[in-house]
Structure formats: structure tokens, C-alpha cells
Amino acid sequence: MEISNYFKGLKNLFFERFIEGNREEENIFEKKDLVNILSPGRINIIGEHTDYNSGLSINTAINKYIFITGYGNKTNSVEVFSKHLNDSKKFLLDDISFDKNTYWINYIKGVLKEYIKHGHKISGFNMVVDSNLPIGAGISSSASLEVGVAKFVEELFNLKVNKRETVEYSNSAENNFVGVNCGFMDQFAVVYGKENYVIYLNFKDLSYEYIPFDLDGNRILIINTKEERNLADTKYNERRNECNDAVKLISRIVKNKNIKSLSDVSLDLLYKLENKMDEKLFRRVKHVITENKRVLLAKEYLLKGDIEKIGQLLFESHKSLRYDYEVSTEKLDYLVDEMSKIKGVYGGRLMGAGFGGSVISLVKKGEVGSITDIIGDKFLKKFNVSPEFIECSFSDGTRRVKFKDI
Numbered sequence: 001m002e003i004s005n006y007f008k009g010l011k012n013l014f015f016e017r018f019i020e021g022n023r024e025e026e027n028i029f030e031k032k033d034l035v036n037i038l039s040p041g042r043i044n045i046i047g048e049h050t051d052y053n054s055g056l057s058i059n060t061a062i063n064k065y066i067f068i069t070g071y072g073n074k075t076n077s078v079e080v081f082s083k084h085l086n087d088s089k090k091f092l093l094d095d096i097s098f099d100k101n102t103y104w105i106n107y108i109k110g111v112l113k114e115y116i117k118h119g120h121k122i123s124g125f126n127m128v129v130d131s132n133l134p135i136g137a138g139i140s141s142s143a144s145l146e147v148g149v150a151k152f153v154e155e156l157f158n159l160k161v162n163k164r165e166t167v168e169y170s171n172s173a174e175n176n177f178v179g180v181n182c183g184f185m186d187q188f189a190v191v192y193g194k195e196n197y198v199i200y201l202n203f204k205d206l207s208y209e210y211i212p213f214d215l216d217g218n219r220i221l222i223i224n225t226k227e228e229r230n231l232a233d234t235k236y237n238e239r240r241n242e243c244n245d246a247v248k249l250i251s252r253i254v255k256n257k258n259i260k261s262l263s264d265v266s267l268d269l270l271y272k273l274e275n276k277m278d279e280k281l282f283r284r285v286k287h288v289i290t291e292n293k294r295v296l297l298a299k300e301y302l303l304k305g306d307i308e309k310i311g312q313l314l315f316e317s318h319k320s321l322r323y324d325y326e327v328s329t330e331k332l333d334y335l336v337d338e339m340s341k342i343k344g345v346y347g348g349r350l351m352g353a354g355f356g357g358s359v360i361s362l363v364k365k366g367e368v369g370s371i372t373d374i375i376g377d378k379f380l381k382k383f384n385v386s387p388e389f390i391e392c393s394f395s396d397g398t399r400r401v402k403f404k405d406i
């Protein structure tokens with residue numbers, strides 16, 4: 001479905017739910033544009049579990065979106081209707097508290113709380129939301145919603161906020177309100193995405209470069225295992241703690257206070273310390289260091305347009321995530337193993353936190369049909385589930401869109 005059609009649907013819904021029969025409001029909205037926000041999901045080409053280790057990754061926004069339409073209501077209350085979840089919620093701006101029963105509303109509440117905390121003037125509004133971003137597939141529907149809401153209030157209330165602050169506020173909402181201790185990657189990609197480019201990002205200082213990635217004869221194919229990620233948050237935090245422990249241990253052994261993150265540790269140094277460390281911790285650190293190296297190589301290959309070599313790096317990244325970082329699952333491994341046997345597949349690996357979710361793969365455009373047939377059949381036979389295939393391209397970051405004709 002066309003993007004403008006989603007917004008057409010949302011506009012009708014907005015009028016139906018919030019305006020119809022209210023003469024005064026109808027007049028206001030005839031004169032004013034509703035605020036329409038288009039907020040993408042994200043992919044990570046390579047560089048997994050590096051963001052909270054001040055490392056590197058190559059990521060960007062994709063052409064699957066959350067759509068938001070709304071306007072101010074001149075009160076102190078916020079009312080949101082989610083079309084794709086068929087659920088609605090209302091709350092007061094001076095009483096924003098965590099909702100244990102309706103998880104999705106917390107992303108919105110958390111963002112508003114951040115803006116208020118930073119002194120931005122926000123009053124009530126009504127909003128309708130729709131999406132064609134699969135939830136729980138590891139393509140960051142949560143960051144997409146957070147940044148979408150952030151952009152919505154920035155536009156509606158004319159707030160002076162720069163892109164970097166939008167990333168920080170949205171990330172803080174997820175860390176401090178929703179309670180998921182994620183790094184900066186998801187919100188950054190959603191804010192900074194650019195059509196036809198990927199973002200080479202250094203998490204040490206959030207410095208970045210856009211690198212052109214011509215998908216001409218090739219495609220990015222996401223394969224969603226549809227695997228529940230119940231333990232994801234706790235295991236994710238467990239990995240973060242292991243990394244923190246490793247930093248403390250290494251800086252203590254080598255008596256170097258300049259080692260502030262695992263990205264400050266070289267592979268040589270790690271091997272020298274091998275017998276002074278727990279074997280599991282050693283592997284965790286090895287993943288982070290080698291993954292950073294793979295990102296650097298991937299950047300080089302991207303600039304040369306060497307897709308075969310980038311594909312190989314994806315397979316290597318998966319191996320490292322599987323054996324060293326241990327965030328893979330049987331289904332993710334099966335997908336990557338089977339993909340590696342098929343003609344037209346350059347490479348693939350689990351994407352995002354792991355423990356379920358999706359595989360990202362780089363494939364030849366002309367082979368997409370046969371790849372999805374083969375993998376779809378095999379996966380169904382083995383696990384009794386049909387995986388979801390999502391073909392995507394690179395998109396601009398979250399933005400306001402205006403339509404003359406809807």
C-alpha cells in the first residue's frame with residue numbers, strides 16, 4: 001500500500017474518532033494541516049552488540065514504517081488510538097506513569113516525559129497510529145515509535161530540538177521509562193537514515209559517515225523466525241554486565257585507566273590476557289573486538305562495491321555471535337546455515353539483540369523468489385512455522401510529511 005494511503009486512512013480515522021459532529025473543531029481542521037509523521041524501522045548491516053561497547057556499526061533506516069497523524073486538543077490529556085493494534089489509551093500529561101497492562105503506550109509516555117523533563121512545553125493532543133513494521137522482528141518498531149512521537153511533538157509544538165537530542169531523548173525513554181537498557185543504535189538509525197545510504201557509526205562519540213550502498217542488482221532480505229523473545233531483555237542485560245565486568249578486569253590487570261570500554265582493547269592484548277580470564281568472558285570480549293574489525297572491513301568493501309566480501313563478513317559475524325557471544329538460537333542458526341548453501345546468497349547473520357527475531361541477508365535480486373521458496377519450505381518442514389520474508393531498501397529518517405491532496 002502507498003504511504004499516502006496509510007495517511008489517508010489515518011486522517012479519516014482521526015476525524016471519525018475525534019472530530020465528527022464537533023462544528024468548532026471541524027472548522028479548525030479545515031484550515032490547519034494535521035501533523036503526519038513517517039517513522040522508519042532500522043536494520044543493522046554489521047556491528048552487533050557493539051553499541052554499548054563504544055564500538056562500530058553500519059546500520060540505517062528502512063522503508064517499513066510507523067505512521068502517525070494527530071493534532072493538539074488544547075487540554076492536558078493525550079489520547080492515542082493504535083489502528084494496527086486496535087487499542088486506545090488516554091492519560092494526563094501531569095500524571096505520566098508506567099502502564100503494566102498496555103505495554104505499547106509506555107514508549108509514548110516515556111518520550112513525553114523526557115521532553116517535559118528537558119523543559120519543553122507540551123500540551124495535550126489526539127493521535128492515531130498505524131504501522132507496516134512487524135513487531136518483535138528485530139527491526140526496532142519500538143525505536144520507530146519513540147522517535148515518531150518525538151518528532152510529532154517537536155513539529156506540533158515547534159520545539160527547538162536537534163537530531164542528536166531527539167536520539168538521546170528517545171533512547172533515554174526506552175532505558176529509563178520502558179526499562180530496556182538498549183544502546184544508541186536503534187534510535188540513531190531511525191533518526192539519521194538516508195535513502196540509498198548506510199550509516200557508518202562510531203558509538204564512542206556518535207560520529208558518523210554516510211556511505212553510498214547501491215542495491216542495484218541485489219537485495220536486503222530479512223527473514224523473521226517469529227520466535228518469541230521472552231528472555232531477550234534479561235539475557236541482553238546479562239551480556240552488558242559481562243562486558244562491564246570484562247572492562248573492569250582488563251583495566252585492573254594491565255593497570256591502564258584509559259581502557260574505558262572493550263573497544264579500547266586490542267586483540268593482541270586480549271590474547272596476552274587469555275589465561276588470566278574466565279574462558280566465557282574471553283569469548284565475549286573476542287566477539288566485540290573482532291566485530292569492530294569486521295565493521296571496518298565492511299566499510300572498506302562497501303566503498304569498493306565488493307558485495308561478495310561483505311557477504312562473507314556477515315557469515316563470520318554470525319559465527320561470532322553464535323559461538324563467542326552466544327546470542328543465537330536453533331532457528332536463527334538453521335536459517336543462516338541453509339542460506340549459506342543457496343545460490344544467490346552473499347551472506348547472512350542474526351540481526352539485533354538475538355535470542356530470536358530475524359536474520360538479515362544480502363542476496364541477488366533475481367534469486368529472491370527461489371530463495372524464499374526454498375527457505376520457506378525447509379523452515380516450515382523443520383519447525384512447523386512459516387518464516388516471514390521482508391525485502392527492504394534504505395530510507396530517510398523520521399520526518400513530517402505533508403500532503404496537498406489527502
Ligand code: GLA
Nearest residue numbers: 048049182183184185352353
Ligand atoms: C538491540 C538493542 C541495540 C543493540 C542491539 C545489538 O537491538 O536495542 O541497542 O545493542 O540489540 O547490537
